[in-house]
Amino acid sequence: MIRLEHLQIGYGHCVIAHNDKEIACAKGKFITLIGANGTGKSTLLRAISNNQHLIKGAVYINNTNINNISDLDKSKSIAVVLTNREFSQFLTVEEILYLSRAPYTNFIGKLTPSDIAIVEEIMTDFEILKMRSRRLSTLSDGQLQRVLIARALVQDTPYIVMDEPTSHLDVHHKAEILLKLRDYCHQHQKCIIFSSHELSIALALADEVLAIHDLKLTHQSKAEFVATGMLSKMFPSPLLDFKDGKLGLRFKQSKSTEL
Amino acid sequence: MKNKVLFLLIIAVIVLFIADICLGTVFIKPHKIWDVLIGANNSASENYIITQMRLPRAVMAILTGAGLAIAGLLMQTLFRNPLAGPFVLGISSGAGLGVALVVMGSAVLGISAVSGLGLVTASVIGSILVMMLIILMSLRIKDTMGLLIVGLMVGSLSSAIVGILSYFSSSEQLKRYVFWSLGSLGNLEWSDILILTVILLISSLLVIVILKPLNAMLLGETYARSLGINIKSTRWIIIIITSLLAGSITAFAGPIAFIGLAVPHLARLLLPTVNHKILIPTAVLLGASLLLACDIISQLPFSNYSLPINAMTSLLGAPLVIWLILRKRNLHF
Numbered sequence: 280m281i282r283l284e285h286l287q288i289g290y291g292h293c294v295i296a297h298n299d300k301e302i303a304c305a306k307g308k309f310i311t312l313i314g315a316n317g318t319g320k321s322t323l324l325r326a327i328s329n330n331q332h333l334i335k336g337a338v339y340i341n342n343t344n345i346n347n348i349s350d351l352d353k354s355k356s357i358a359v360v361l362t363n364r365e366f367s368q369f370l371t372v373e374e375i376l377y378l379s380r381a382p383y384t385n386f387i388g389k390l391t392p393s394d395i396a397i398v399e400e401i402m403t404d405f406e407i408l409k410m411r412s413r414r415l416s417t418l419s420d421g422q423l424q425r426v427l428i429a430r431a432l433v434q435d436t437p438y439i440v441m442d443e444p445t446s447h448l449d450v451h452h453k454a455e456i457l458l459k460l461r462d463y464c465h466q467h468q469k470c471i472i473f474s475s476h477e478l479s480i481a482l483a484l485a486d487e488v489l490a491i492h493d494l495k496l497t498h499q500s501k502a503e504f505v506a507t508g509m510l511s512k513m514f515p516s517p518l519l520d521f522k523d524g525k526l527g528l529r530f531k532q533s534k535s536t537e538l
Numbered sequence: 539m540k541n542k543v544l545f546l547l548i549i550a551v552i553v554l555f556i557a558d559i560c561l562g563t564v565f566i567k568p569h570k571i572w573d574v575l576i577g578a579n580n581s582a583s584e585n586y587i588i589t590q591m592r593l594p595r596a597v598m599a600i601l602t603g604a605g606l607a608i609a610g611l612l613m614q615t616l617f618r619n620p621l622a623g624p625f626v627l628g629i630s631s632g633a634g635l636g637v638a639l640v641v642m643g644s645a646v647l648g649i650s651a652v653s654g655l656g657l658v659t660a661s662v663i664g665s666i667l668v669m670m671l672i673i674l675m676s677l678r679i680k681d682t683m684g685l686l687i688v689g690l691m692v693g694s695l696s697s698a699i700v701g702i703l704s705y706f707s708s709s710e711q712l713k714r715y716v717f718w719s720l721g722s723l724g725n726l727e728w729s730d731i732l733i734l735t736v737i738l739l740i741s742s743l744l745v746i747v748i749l750k751p752l753n754a755m756l757l758g759e760t761y762a763r764s765l766g767i768n769i770k771s772t773r774w775i776i777i778i779i780t781s782l783l784a785g786s787i788t789a790f791a792g793p794i795a796f797i798g799l800a801v802p803h804l805a806r807l808l809l810p811t812v813n814h815k816i817l818i819p820t821a822v823l824l825g826a827s828l829l830l831a832c833d834i835i836s837q838l839p840f841s842n843y844s845l846p847i848n849a850m851t852s853l854l855g856a857p858l859v860i861w862l863i864l865r866k867r868n869l870h871f
Contacts, residue, residue: 328764354766365618365758369812381754381765388750388815434765 280305280341281327281438281470286496287335288319288326294334295319298496302489304470306437309461311481312474314491315513320474321362321442323489323496327472328359328440340438354382358434360427360441360473368416372407372426373398375415379433398433404459405429420447428456432463441473453477457484478510482524540816543808547823551600554830558596559588561839566592591724594731598723599833600826601734602791603801605783607825608741610798611805611817612776615755617686623799624784627672627685627777628692629665633788634719635696636664641715642707657718658730658789665785668692673777682759682773720846721792723833730790737786741779745818748775752814794829795848796855801825807862828855 283302289295296319304310314320325331327338330345338345340356348356358379366375380394402408405425415423424447431439444460445453457473461484464471472489475481482488488504490497492513499507505524520527560566566584573579574588609624617626625631640660675688704712745752751772754762763769787794805821806812829851836850 329760349766350763350768351766354764357764359761359764361760363758363760366761367618367756367812369806369810370756374811374813375757378753378757379765381750381767384750386750387746388753 280339281472282339282342283327283336283496284339285336286326286333286338288322288332289334290322290332292334294494296323296491296494296496297335298498302496302498304438304472304487304498306470307465307468308470308486309464309484310470310472310487310489311485312472312489312491313476313478313481313513314474318491320491323491324359324440324442324472324474328357351382354434354436356436357438357440358431358436360431360439360444362442362446366415368414370415371412372415372418373402373411375426375430376402376433379430382434397435401429401432404463405432405456421449421452424448425452425456428460437469439469439471441471443474443476445475445477450477450480454480457481461485478514478524479526540809540811544816544819544823547820547827550827551823551830554827554834555596555600558599558830558834559592561834562587562592562837563840563842565840594726594728595724595833596830597731598726598734598791599829601731601738602723602787602794603797603825603827603829604822605734605738605741605787605825606794606798606829607801607805607821608745608818609780609783610800611802611814611821612745612752612780613798614802615752615814616773616776617682618755618758619686620803621799622686624780625693625793625798627689627780627784628668628696629672629781629784630788630793631693631696632664632666632668633661633785634664634793635699636660636662636667637718638700638703638715639664641718642703642711644711661789662785664696665781665788668696669777669781669785672781673774676773676777718792719848721794721848721851723791723829723847726790734786734790737782741783744775744779748772749814749818752776756812792848794851796851797825797829800855800859801828803859803862804828 281304283298285299286302287294287297312320312323322332326333330338340348345353370378376398377390377394380390380398381388383394384390402411405428407422407426407429410418410422415426418426424444428441428444431441445456448456457480460471460473463469473481482501482505485501487498487500490499490504490509490513492509501524508521510521510524511519518529520529556568556571559571560568564587566588570579570584571588574585579585606624610622613622613624613626614620616622637657637660640656671692672685672689676685679685679688704715751762751767754765754767755772757765759769784798801821801824802817805817805824808824809816809820811817832847832850832854835854836845836847838844
């Protein structure tokens with residue numbers, strides 16, 4: 280269980296999001312993190328995964344303050360999907376997956392048969408077997424994102440934090456990957472927290488919602504979140520219409536068309 | 539494929555090593571080398587040429603080539619930058635500044651003659667000082683790109699001081715400094731070579747310790763940390779290895795250009811892989827054979843002339859890298 284206690288995140292003394300109580304993210308939950316641009320979604324994910332940008336409060340994993348967990352132990356409990364592209368483009372798909380077994384390999388990084396089996400399984404599940412020996416520089420943005428999601432799963436951690444993992448995918452693959460992730464999350468009792476701007480799909484699939492609005496971080500079940508009608512407050516726009524968590528477009532004729 | 543490349547490179551190093559000893563102003567037949575080593579050769583001049591001149595020179599070429607290749611590769615991985623080399627941290631500039639201060643500043647200080655040993659000492663002190671400055675900086679600067687820029691600034695700062703010094707120095711002193719900066723693998727004692735061998739061995743052991751972190755660094759620092767890699771200590775070890783290697787090599791052989799930058803790229807494209815477990819031995823062998831080849835050519839065999847090694851490495855290396863970029867269209871780290 281990941282627990283966020285009296286959390287205040289931000290930069291310097293400037294708090295950009297806070298929650299005065301306690302937020303608990305349990306295993307087996309598929310949790311979406313939503314908020315408008317610049318509200319601190321990435322900052323929150325970095326606070327959870329890396330203990331960065333915490334002004335007050337603390338992050339606990341299984342009742343241990345994340346501050347007191349060694350890098351190695353943390354690497355066995357939280358995996359991340361980042362938006363940065365700092366990795367070597369010369370790596371092949373299977374190389375980046377094999378390297379992500381680092382928390383479990385010996386000091387020289389030798390792979391055991393079970394490491395290889397896990398990588399094979401995930402490559403099959405995420406349909407990237409065909410591109411296994413391609414260099415990352417030759418992949419499209421969408422393919423690369425699939426590889427990066429698979430990379431996090433290869434790390435085999437109970438908690439996975441993903442910063443906009445599907446932003447470059449087309450709408451079909453967005454739905455496909457998120458559905459697959461949800462099933463994986465339920466089947467293997469993982470806790471996945473992912474930020475997304477794809478409200479319709481994210482809300483359709485998520486079990487719980489973390490939302491940042493008006494400097495406040497809230498955590499609710501999906502049904503609660505939809506019932507509060509928060510969405511129209513978070514994204515105030517004359518063009519948008521949120522009904523039961525579904526996104527619609529409003530035209531001048533005031534006819535509502537569902538997307 | 540990988541084993542084949544490594545095997546061919548080992549053969550290349552052996553062949554070039556023997557050729558480097560045989561070729562020179564006078565040609566010495568290969569079998570004579572063995573005779574000299576077991577003491578069965580009666581010609582005193584051949585004995586002298588081999589044991590005091592050509593053998594130390596060829597060993598030096600191997601050590602220098604291997605050391606600079608390791609240093610360059612580590613820098614490129616640390617800075618995630620294909621342009622990084624062992625000298626980007628300003629280590630060779632520090633060495634150059636040390637030498638310039640001794641050679642050209644000695645007149646100002648009133649000291650007339652400076653020995654060869656004084657030159658080496660000055661160069662080592664210069665590189666260590668810059669290395670300590672960089673380490674101090676790295677305590678404050680969390681970002682490796684910032685460190686890269688600091689290194690470049692230290693480099694231009696020292697070349698500015700060298701520029702001022704050379705402006706005020708006599709032509710004799712200037713000549714001496716220029717000769718050092720052209721680089722030379724010769725004129726070294728066996729004790730110097732022993733020092734360099736020990737440094738190379740220590741560095742190799744340290745490299746084995748950070749093999750796994752080095753490969754994880756290929757994912758970028760944030761991902762590497764999320765994989766449980768201690769970035770801070772890895773960065774420190776890389777800086778220490780590079781300073782030791784580049785500092786001592788520059789002290790003994792002058793600022794040898796290009797090997798550190800070019801060899802890692804050649805190794806990556808030859809294999810091709812970025813896995814350090816394969817890349818490091820390849821770069822070591824490639825660096826050694828490239829510098830042996832450069833040394834053979836710079837000796838201009840069968841003539842009474844020789845060229846500076848630093849000119850040779852760039853003359854040979856620059857077209858090679860340009861050709862590779864034209865063929866592959868891009869370079870990665």
